Amino acid sequence: MPDYFYSLVDSTPILLKQLTVCSFEVISESEKINGRSISEYIRDYLTLDIDINRLFPSGFSEHYPELWKLLSGYFSLRILRQDFFETLITFMCAQGIGMHLIRKQVTMLCHTFGEKRSILFNGKSITLYSFPTPLSLAEADIVMLSRCTNNNRIRATNISRAARSFMDGALDPELLRNPHLPLPELRSMLCRNPGIGYKIADCIALFGLGRFDAFPVDTHVKQYLAYWFHSSNALKPLSPVRYLELDCEARTILNPDMAGYAGHLLFHCWRREIKKLRTF
DNA sequence: GTCCAGGTCGTCG
DNA sequence: CGACGACATGGA
Numbered sequence: 232m233p234d235y236f237y238s239l240v241d242s243t244p245i246l247l248k249q250l251t252v253c254s255f256e257v258i259s260e261s262e263k264i265n266g267r268s269i270s271e272y273i274r275d276y277l278t279l280d281i282d283i284n285r286l287f288p289s290g291f292s293e294h295y296p297e298l299w300k301l302l303s304g305y306f307s308l309r310i311l312r313q314d315f316f317e318t319l320i321t322f323m324c325a326q327g328i329g330m331h332l333i334r335k336q337v338t339m340l341c342h343t344f345g346e347k348r349s350i351l352f353n354g355k356s357i358t359l360y361s362f363p364t365p366l367s368l369a370e371a372d373i374v375m376l377s378r379c380t381n382n383n384r385i386r387a388t389n390i391s392r393a394a395r396s397f398m399d400g401a402l403d404p405e406l407l408r409n410p411h412l413p414l415p416e417l418r419s420m421l422c423r424n425p426g427i428g429y430k431i432a433d434c435i436a437l438f439g440l441g442r443f444d445a446f447p448v449d450t451h452v453k454q455y456l457a458y459w460f461h462s463s464n465a466l467k468p469l470s471p472v473r474y475l476e477l478d479c480e481a482r483t484i485l486n487p488d489m490a491g492y493a494g495h496l497l498f499h500c501w502r503r504e505i506k507k508l509r510t511f
Numbered sequence: 512g513t514c515c516a517g518g519t520c521g522t523c524g
Numbered sequence: 525c526g527a528c529g530a531c532a533t534g535g536a
Binding site: 449469 | 515516517519520
């Protein structure tokens with residue numbers, strides 16, 4: 232993968248219009264990434280094959296007219312087909328803390344364990360750090376690693392262990408990428424790794440394995456299920472059984488095989504329009 | 512100072 | 525199963 236692509240790999244959703252800021256002019260069409268042309272790669276990465284208009288079931292806009300009005304401002308939001316390992320580690324950093332701290336952890340991981348790369352962009356030299364390789368995290372000293380994980384030693388240990396599982400093949404993305412693998416089975420395979428529960432597993436499936444049917448239920452999703460869709464279950468504290476119930480409820484409201492993708496638009500719409508949060 | 516952040520896990524009744 | 529605390533920090 233060419234160096235400049237690392238500037239795109241952020242493990243966070245990006246609005247299409249923001250992404251254009253990255254300017255693809257620097258990329259030559261003759262260059263290949265994993266045997267594919269640049270335009271093919273971008274189309275896949277930005278999930279341009281996914282038709283946003285078919286994300287929500289027919290009748291949804293009529294059933295939720297006010298919500299639909301808010302949501303229409305989010306149709307340019309794309310889920311990215313991101314690297315499995317990056318997604319795995321990034322979401323293992325996302326437990327009960329704010330987006331700001333999650334980004335900080337990922338940034339520190341890159342600065343501490345990633346490769347330094349300087350690229351020329353619009354005539355200026357920019358220094359970037361790649362995401363750490365599985366090997367570098369597998370071999371990382373736990374104390375140094377926990378400095379990157381919000382000083383959370385347990386999280387650092389879990390990440391270290393996950394990296395080693397990735398290295399020895401126990402955690403194999405090619406095995407998990409099987410589209411015929413039922414979601415509950417995929418989820419339980421991911422949950423064998425300490426530090427990964429239902430929510431993180433669903434995030435890894437959704438963002439790192441292209442499983443757009445996976446529907447992660449977090450604190451925000453729980454809130455909008457109660458507020459927009461009047462789920463009484465969503466008002467109660469989240470437990471493993473209730474997680475599965477909410478997951479099931481969401482599939483009756485949304486298109487089951489695209490529930491996660493649709494849910495992601497709802498997620499950002501909720502955060503910005505209702506909660507008035509500015510962070511993506 | 513209090514509450515809440517893209518949770519998970521162990522323990523106790 | 526449900527409730528609660530530990531893990532950790534920072535922004536509102």
